[in-house]
Amino acid sequence: MTRGFTIFRCRNCGAALFPERLLCPRCHGADFAPERRDRGTVEEISTIRHMIGQTDWKPRVIANVRVAEDLHITVGLLDSSGPGDTIDLYEKAGAPFGVAHGASLPS
């Protein structure tokens, strides 16, 4: 798991995007710059207590997180952070995870 999470910024109009698009939805430009975001703000959370088709599921927490003025992404929370909290972002194979700002990643 690496520190920070990569979003994409349209080089033409500045729109923040995730996931990456083929064309910018705002200006239809095709040139994007990767942009690392280290932090985000949790807005809503949900504990996933049941997974369809699985019987040995361990609950996970997901969150709607604002990572830029005009961009929200869905993040896997690894601690008890909640709405209003600032979290540090991490990335694992293109998926975003987060823990409370300043906290260590769970072992």
Place this chain on the structure above:
Amino acid sequence: MKAAIIGVGQSPYTRRPESGQSAHTFIRDAVRAALADADISARDIDGMAVASFSLAPDTAVDLAWKLGLSLKWLLQDTNGGSSAMNMLGHALRGIETGAASVILVTAGDATGLAGYGKIAASYNIATRDHLAPLGHGGPNGVYALVTARQMKTYGLDKTDYGHMAIAQRAWAAGNPNAVYRAPLTMEEYLGAPMVADPLTRYDCVPVVAGAQAIILAHPERVPRGRPVVRVRAIRHSFNHDNQAGDGLKTGISTFADALWREAGVRPGDIDVACIYDDYPAMVLAQLADLGLIPNGDLKRFARVDIGERRFPLNTHGGMMSAGQPGGPAGGLNHISEAVLQLQDRAGARQVPNARLAVVTGYGMTMYRYGGTAAAAILERTA
């Protein structure tokens, strides 16, 4: 519009398909039921539209082959919860332009729970790569977040959604084809196991196996003695906001005014509403987008109009009680229910003198919420 819905049919629904049952066999049973209802022969069909998550590797032409249908108009739709409405729109135009004269629209799925789980985890590239690795729980997790947002925005609590689940279950008691017909109490609703906070078991549409079919043709082909049901207006929306909003407004918000204008009626004229109900929050969102909730007061509408069944919403029980045999077939069941109500054929759940119905579709959870939506106004014309 010159085309009419001349017949509807469904297969039995089941929670767990048995050996030998597949999307294909459920579709066959629904098609046979629709042909019988329309009082026509399979030889009369010259167009077909189909949507299914579990038809693969077969495609529409394979289904035509297996049903023995030789066609001059064929469509396979991929829009999930709004597939039924999308196919309806294409079929209407197919009849009206003369591309075909009798079009079968069908959908069905038999994924089983494990199969559904696999589809949910790999629904599109964004889901596969950016959501499933989080353990997001498929659409349950996505709409848990949307529901939390709606509760915060409109000051709703769990009981507000409970009124909808309970009311739809009460309607389902009058539908012999509904999978869940036993009365549901608020105590049971609130006490149900949490699936994805704040969604409990009764907020999550139950996956079943089954299929639906409807048939469109010139109104002259409506069986004798049966009222003609036509579509006064139909509109669609795809990727309305590039997933940049909060999900509390659906694509219906982009065309609702035009829909009512084209139909020449007002929200208050509607007798029956068949609103795509994968999650209660999205029902409220669609009703609000359609202008059916006075003053935007979602809480009052949920408690009084829906909860006391003053507003006939999803009178077949909706997918939440009738079952969801995949989004496409679930959407077709909403259209079928509107037809049955408008033809005074809805039995114990019949809404007296129903003349106008609104039907919607909503689906394709792309990343943060659904990206497809559609709505139509259906009328009884004779």
